Amino acid sequence: MSDPLRILIVEDEALILMQLEMLFEDAGHEVVGTAVSEEEAVALAIETRPDIAFVDVRLKDGTSGMKAARAMRDIAGLTVVFLTANVRMLPDDLDGAAAVIPKPFSEKVFGAALPFLEECVRRPPPSMDRPPGVRLAPWYLERIGLRAAQAAAELP
Amino acid sequence: MEPAEAWRMTDSLHAEHGKGDPFAAAIRATRMAMIITDPRLPDNPIVFVNDAFCKLSGYDRSEIMGTNCRFLQGPDTDREDVRRIREAVAERRDIAVDLLNYRKDGTSFWNGLYMSPVVNEDGEVLYFFASQLDITHRVDNELQIRNEKAAVERQVVERTRELTEALAAKTMLVHEVDHRVKNNLQMISSLLGMQARTIADPDAREKMRMMLDRVEALGTVHRQLYDSGNVTRFDVADCARELVTDLVHGSGRNEIRLRLELESVVIAVDKAAPVALMLNELVTNALKHAFPDGRAGKLVVSVEPDGADVRLDVRDDGVGISGRSIDPKSFGQRLVKTLGRQLGATIEWLPADPGTRVAVRFPNGAGKEPVKP
Numbered sequence: 001m002s003d004p005l006r007i008l009i010v011e012d013e014a015l016i017l018m019q020l021e022m023l024f025e026d027a028g029h030e031v032v033g034t035a036v037s038e039e040e041a042v043a044l045a046i047e048t049r050p051d052i053a054f055v056d057v058r059l060k061d062g063t064s065g066m067k068a069a070r071a072m073r074d075i076a077g078l079t080v081v082f083l084t085a086n087v088r089m090l091p092d093d094l095d096g097a098a099a100v101i102p103k104p105f106s107e108k109v110f111g112a113a114l115p116f117l118e119e120c121v122r123r124p125p126p127s128m129d130r131p132p133g134v135r136l137a138p139w140y141l142e143r144i145g146l147r148a149a150q151a152a153a154e155l156p
Numbered sequence: 157m158e159p160a161e162a163w164r165m166t167d168s169l170h171a172e173h174g175k176g177d178p179f180a181a182a183i184r185a186t187r188m189a190m191i192i193t194d195p196r197l198p199d200n201p202i203v204f205v206n207d208a209f210c211k212l213s214g215y216d217r218s219e220i221m222g223t224n225c226r227f228l229q230g231p232d233t234d235r236e237d238v239r240r241i242r243e244a245v246a247e248r249r250d251i252a253v254d255l256l257n258y259r260k261d262g263t264s265f266w267n268g269l270y271m272s273p274v275v276n277e278d279g280e281v282l283y284f285f286a287s288q289l290d291i292t293h294r295v296d297n298e299l300q301i302r303n304e305k306a307a308v309e310r311q312v313v314e315r316t317r318e319l320t321e322a323l324a325a326k327t328m329l330v331h332e333v334d335h336r337v338k339n340n341l342q343m344i345s346s347l348l349g350m351q352a353r354t355i356a357d358p359d360a361r362e363k364m365r366m367m368l369d370r371v372e373a374l375g376t377v378h379r380q381l382y383d384s385g386n387v388t389r390f391d392v393a394d395c396a397r398e399l400v401t402d403l404v405h406g407s408g409r410n411e412i413r414l415r416l417e418l419e420s421v422v423i424a425v426d427k428a429a430p431v432a433l434m435l436n437e438l439v440t441n442a443l444k445h446a447f448p449d450g451r452a453g454k455l456v457v458s459v460e461p462d463g464a465d466v467r468l469d470v471r472d473d474g475v476g477i478s479g480r481s482i483d484p485k486s487f488g489q490r491l492v493k494t495l496g497r498q499l500g501a502t503i504e505w506l507p508a509d510p511g512t513r514v515a516v517r518f519p520n521g522a523g524k525e526p527v528k529p
Contacts, residue, residue, distance in 0.1 A: 013339060013342070013343065015343045015346045015347060015350075016339075016342055016343060016346050018346070018350065019345075019346035019349055019350055022349075022350060022353060023349075026353075058335070085334070085335045085338035085339055085342075086331065086334075086335060087383055088382075088383060102379055102383065103338050103339065103342050103379070104338050104339075104341040104342040104345060104372070104375030104376075104378065104379060105342070105375075106345065106368075106369075106372035106375065106376070106402055106406070107345070107349050107368065107372070107406070108372070108402045108403070108405060108406025109402060111405065111406055111408075112402075112405045112406070131401075131405065132397065132398045132401050132402070133398070133402065
């Protein structure tokens, strides 16, 4: 991989955190930090300046991944992707996050999601199709130029 | 003819001048309390009172005559009722009002008052005539009914609140359980996935990966059930789209093209898991055996309703049944057979020339439920 993504994982379930770390590193990316709480997540995001943060919505001691994501919005160049078992609890605009990957996810979903997200971050608009396991926020679709491309593709 | 004011002199039935007026005698003797006031005198005083009124109010005639009726009012008399009476007097019209009045001994009673002006030929109001009826019993009944109604309404409000809270608690519980089930499924697949990475033997690792696929297929079912917002219905097409796309992409076999022909079929929720697992087995099987040695090809998965049945087809243009090395006693094959039995399915393995077609057909249990109007 020419330009591996620098990734922050925010997940309070230790096993899932460990699995994600393995998945990302196997795919050649660099995990720059792992956090289990809101406070830790924000501090690490500021310190490590990752390209992508995968953020679980429910965090340790009842803290909120959504609040953490809100605090991360101001960090330049950081794309936030939610991981959650409660997709329906999220607002349509994902509260400023770019995408959401619903739990439970399969390893295959990440296998497809990582190259796609890498293109979204590094070379938008992405050339590959959006994998079924990833949902993008409307504002992000527009940001990476997918909305226009989609509209064009739907023309007769 | 007696003068018009003759009744004034007839307070006693034996009075000389009143004897000739049977109406005055009747009013004096009736059980209905009655008074007459004279609005032409200062403060509209009472100028006639019958015995029934004295009995009702507890006052002697001498205490009543010449006073204004307001002596009947007391601390709990409704000021608004009093205002309406005053208004009627000022406007010279009749009025009926239920009024809380007080007797001489301080006890209260509900007075069903009816008051009307007595007008002469010139339109001048000479008197006000008022009758009083003790309606305490009726008003008490009304109040009691009103109180009971209010109590019932309070109970309804309270019960509604309880039910609303119970529903909210139940909904929260369902969310919580859903969340935990998803998290647990995620952890099971995490464990399998991580363990698989560490297995050196390719065959054993492959088997662990296949087990991971099965757990992940169950995860897909659960996610789709709860994300749809309807936990009683399950669309096979939605499930197939996600599951099969995942499997083919996840296989890393870019030389195998996937074609999905999916028509929406809603099935009963108890069939969701076996259908997803069946689909997982059939597609995994095709990916593994139909295209050996990096052989390119096409995989077609179709889902469609067929009357009361659901049809599910997995078709490949690979090496064909004869070319496949399928062990009928393998775990995967036994799994397909068992799931088929649970679904009441017929499963046919057919040559597709080239390749193989697996045709599955099972009754759609969703139709058995009564249709709500």
